[in-house]
Amino acid sequence: MKKILQDLSYEEIEALILSLGERKFRAGQVYLGLMQGKKISELPVSSLLRERLIEQFEDEPVKIYKTYTAEDGTKKYLFLLADGNLIEGVLMKYKYGNTQCVSTQVGCRMGCKFCASTLGGLIRNLTAGEILSQILAVNRAAGGTLKDRAVTNVVLMGSGEPFDNYENVVTFLRNLTSEHGINISARNVSLSTCGLVPQMKAFSGEGIPLNLTVSLHAVTDAERKRTMPVANRYRICEILDACAEYFKKTGRRYIFEYSLIAGENADEAHAEALVKLLKGKPCHVNLIRLNEVKERKLNSVSEKEAYRFLGVLEKNGISATLRRSMGSDIGGACGQLRANHLKESADHAQHCKGDTDEH
Numbered sequence: 001m002k003k004i005l006q007d008l009s010y011e012e013i014e015a016l017i018l019s020l021g022e023r024k025f026r027a028g029q030v031y032l033g034l035m036q037g038k039k040i041s042e043l044p045v046s047s048l049l050r051e052r053l054i055e056q057f058e059d060e061p062v063k064i065y066k067t068y069t070a071e072d073g074t075k076k077y078l079f080l081l082a083d084g085n086l087i088e089g090v091l092m093k094y095k096y097g098n099t100q101c102v103s104t105q106v107g108c109r110m111g112c113k114f115c116a117s118t119l120g121g122l123i124r125n126l127t128a129g130e131i132l133s134q135i136l137a138v139n140r141a142a143g144g145t146l147k148d149r150a151v152t153n154v155v156l157m158g159s160g161e162p163f164d165n166y167e168n169v170v171t172f173l174r175n176l177t178s179e180h181g182i183n184i185s186a187r188n189v190s191l192s193t194c195g196l197v198p199q200m201k202a203f204s205g206e207g208i209p210l211n212l213t214v215s216l217h218a219v220t221d222a223e224r225k226r227t228m229p230v231a232n233r234y235r236i237c238e239i240l241d242a243c244a245e246y247f248k249k250t251g252r253r254y255i256f257e258y259s260l261i262a263g264e265n266a267d268e269a270h271a272e273a274l275v276k277l278l279k280g281k282p283c284h285v286n287l288i289r290l291n292e293v294k295e296r297k298l299n300s301v302s303e304k305e306a307y308r309f310l311g312v313l314e315k316n317g318i319s320a321t322l323r324r325s326m327g328s329d330i331g332g333a334c335g336q337l338r339a340n341h342l343k344e345s346a347d348h349a350q351h352c353k354g355d356t357d358e359h
């Protein structure tokens with residue numbers, strides 16, 4: 001694979017363009033074009049400069065390969081990377097704007113028992129530019145511009161663990177929020193982590209005040225270990241300390257994701273234990289009914305049970321919401337789209353192989 005031009009900041013592109021013997025204002029044209037989601041071959045500069053860039057850099061590092069539209073307007077995208085890997089993303093429509101969910105890795109090595117992204121393990125990290133390009137491509141495809149963006153909010157909740165790809169994710173966040181670029185405010189960005197404590201602490205010092213979201217999914221370490229292998233490395237109390245530090249440094253309240261899994265974490269006693277754990281903390285809880293993944297044996301709770309759980313939190317003064325599951329008719333849970341697509345391709349290959357064996 002060649003290098004990724006979208007990895008670079010505005011200042012780095014300027015240095016590159018000058019090193020190619022071009023005038024400084026060309027850097028602005030190149031950067032603006034890239035932020036509009038253009039391929040290098042579409043940039044409004046001389047064909048000589050385009051050719052020289054394409055010698056070193058991927059023309060289109062992230063290509064929209066398939067688009068699926070759900071009944072509720074949610075769009076899902078399968079993206080093709082330059083090395084043939086596939087990743088997925090979602091664009092959800094809300095009253096206040098459109099939220100895009102992006103991937104940070106191809107696959108994931110965290111091994112959460114309910115998640116489809118980890119089924120094949122980690123293939124590789126995405127570069128900063130590959131993460132950014134998912135947004136640039138969707139903003140363009142959805143008819144957005146830099147002034148009037150079709151993507152207004154970003155969540156790092158696609159496949160991958162953002163803090164397992166720390167450097168690239170931080171570079172991506174700096175470029176995403178840069179005033180030279182698509183300029184999405186950190187306040188409109190949510191980063192979800194399974195709770196890698198050292199990276200959470202390091203991130204507190206980066207000066208990026210986004211919505212830090214932690215996948216909790218359990219109220220005790222013992223129960224958390226049953227569904228999240230990362231719980232063998234970090235305890236819930238350490239996670240809470242790291243969250244407190246983030247609040248202290250940024251003034252941003254933090255968010256816990258809690259997916260309700262029948263027979264695991266969703267009883268009234270769990271709700272009460274969660275209240276005890278979080279009482280008085282500047283946090284919010286996002287409940288979601290487990291999105292059942294067919295390769296996994298875990299089941300969701302009923303809507304009624306989910307509301308009962310929410311009721312316990314609310315009654316006890318914990319800020320919480322039960323999130324609607326969006327676009328479930330087109331493969332809701334994380335990693336499902338890619339997993340389904342890979343499986344279809346594998347079935348297809350198997351089928352074709354079967355054919356040739358017969359002849």
Ligand code: SAH
Pocket residue numbers: 112114115116156157158159160161162192193194195213214215216257258259288289290291292293333334
């Ligand atoms: N690696 C990050 C981001 C991953 S996905 C993290 O762990 O936070 C975003 C959220 O979806 C996480 O809270 C994750 O635990 C949750 N999730 C994954 N699979 C799910 C499923 N099948 N049903 C409900 N939530 C799921």
